[in-house]
Amino acid sequence: MMNVSRPAIHPVDALPVAPTAGAIDRPPVRMKDVQGMPGTTGGLILRLSQFVPALISVSVMVTTSDFRSATAFCCLVLAVSLQSLWSLSLFIIDAYALLVRRSLRNHSVVQCFTIGDGVTSTLTFAAASASAGITVLINDLGQCNVNHCTRFETATAMAFISWFAVSPSFILNFWSLATH
């Protein structure tokens, strides 16, 4: 029998954890690594589902000839470009963290992610709402025959989808920051 000094109370016999020879010592996965958080596969998928719609939104709007006629559409291009750059870089960071099995649960990292998600999602949401307001107005005035309504609608819808995908990232990061 292993000579383990018995504690005064015996809830459970504490078995010494033998180091698994040869296995890479993966940092202990903390109970709180909820899927969707930085450095998880869920987080990777979330970043992708933010980046792809944002890229489509920018491409559709930029290739629409008269998008400059409305300030809101210019704001949409800027805000969603920022969103796609942000989501792409975080996608790369997440992928790297998964590859080298590194946890991203560092306080300043989570803080930076939270602020970044908060700012980009607010800008994307504002631009998408403004574009939606104008697109609906063009419809109301029956001027779709002289405007690219379908393209405006597609770009606006994609921007909302991208915003919708950033919200869980922001909430999870903010929650993780608060409970850190």
Next chain:
Amino acid sequence: MMNVSRPAIHPVDALPVAPTAGAIDRPPVRMKDVQGMPGTTGGLILRLSQFVPALISVSVMVTTSDFRSATAFCCLVLAVSLQSLWSLSLFIIDAYALLVRRSLRNHSVVQCFTIGDGVTSTLTFAAASASAGITVLINDLGQCNVNHCTRFETATAMAFISWFAVSPSFILNFWSLATH
């Protein structure tokens, strides 16, 4: 000398807290009762600074003759009306809690406040952004002579101010929920 049994280690002599005879036993103010949270004076002021701009925004827009011509302006009236009702009711709850010295730090109460603040601020922000998009468009097209640009701008600006005042409430409540 009071006969206090001395602990094995003497960090500090624990003085027994004598109940203050006659003083109303105010629930212990927890370290975490940050000003701005429900049931604090700061919270009361925050709710007022949400309600007043929202009320001005709705009044200005509703008394503008042709506001129905744009869907976004109708959405603004609805969203900001909801915001002012929500902020007014929470102002009353806060005032009551302060009067009867009752803490509102109950988990389900904070949860309800967080969701309410989240939903109303998102709707207000969306409607304000859509209205801003249209107001700027009218300006861009030089059509302010046949539209009430100033009134649209005032209503939109007030809606943004109201949203700006709700954000701290949402963040404080969400943080309190996470750390509860």
